[in-house]
Amino acid sequence: MIRKTMTVLALAAGLGAVALAPAAFAQSAAAKAAVDAGKASGTVGEQADGFLGVVSGGDAATRAAVAEINAGRAAVYKDTAAKSGVTAEAAGQATAKQLYARLAPGQYWKPLDGGWTKK
Amino acid sequence: MMKRALILPLLAVGALAACTPTVRVKVDPINIYAKLDANVRVQLDKEVQSAIQQNPNLF
Numbered sequence: 001m002i003r004k005t006m007t008v009l010a011l012a013a014g015l016g017a018v019a020l021a022p023a024a025f026a027q028s029a030a031a032k033a034a035v036d037a038g039k040a041s042g043t044v045g046e047q048a049d050g051f052l053g054v055v056s057g058g059d060a061a062t063r064a065a066v067a068e069i070n071a072g073r074a075a076v077y078k079d080t081a082a083k084s085g086v087t088a089e090a091a092g093q094a095t096a097k098q099l100y101a102r103l104a105p106g107q108y109w110k111p112l113d114g115g116w117t118k119k
Numbered sequence: 120m121m122k123r124a125l126i127l128p129l130l131a132v133g134a135l136a137a138c139t140p141t142v143r144v145k146v147d148p149i150n151i152y153a154k155l156d157a158n159v160r161v162q163l164d165k166e167v168q169s170a171i172q173q174n175p176n177l178f
Contacts, residue, residue: 028176048150072177080170084163086155093152094160094167099178112150 028072034065045108045116046099050077050092055108055116 035052038044043062045055051073052066073095074088081091093112100119103109108116155163171178 032176069177072174076170076174076177080163080166084159084166086159086163087151090151090155091163091167093150094163095171095178097152098164098167098171102178 028068031065031068034062035069038062038066039104039107042106042108045110046096046103047110048093048096048100048112049089050094050096050099053110053116 035044038054038058039046043055043058044066045053047053051070054063054066058066073092077088077091077095080095081088084091086094100109103119105119107119109119110116152160152163
């Protein structure tokens with residue numbers, strides 16, 4: 001069983017090395033699922049800076065997923081900023097504005113100048 | 120008159136010196152987006168929209 005897992009992992013690692021996408025992308029779907037579950041349960045929220053935050057509690061897996069998605073987002077903001085000639089921070093805030101619109105009522109939001117609030 | 124010109128800067132320096140031990144750990148985030156030029160903002164919003172659509176695994 002363990003050997004099988006190791007083989008699968010080795011294969012996945014090999015594939016990841018071949019793929020042009022960063023290694024983090026291989027995990028992204030799982031991280032996204034964990035983050036979405038966290039958002040639905042009120043553990044994870046969206047922040048006005050364009051990044052995810054842990055509202056309260058949150059197990060290690062949730063925190064890791066949040067960190068992973070945030071790393072991916074940071075790269076996107078940098079890219080978007082370069083395209084529009086603004087800072088990555090501005091790109092993050094602009095994205096947050098659109099993400100707030102997509103946030104379901106009851107989910108958590110953190111404005112730039114305050115604490116977690118329920119939408 | 121000359122005395123006042125001397126005393127005021129000294130007071131200012133004294134006031135500043137009194138504050139030196141204070142370390143501000145948390146700087147309030149500033150809404151940079153709101154300060155952007157309107158045209159830049161429109162362009163940025165378009166870029167952001169496509170970035171969100173292109174990265175369903177992140178947003």
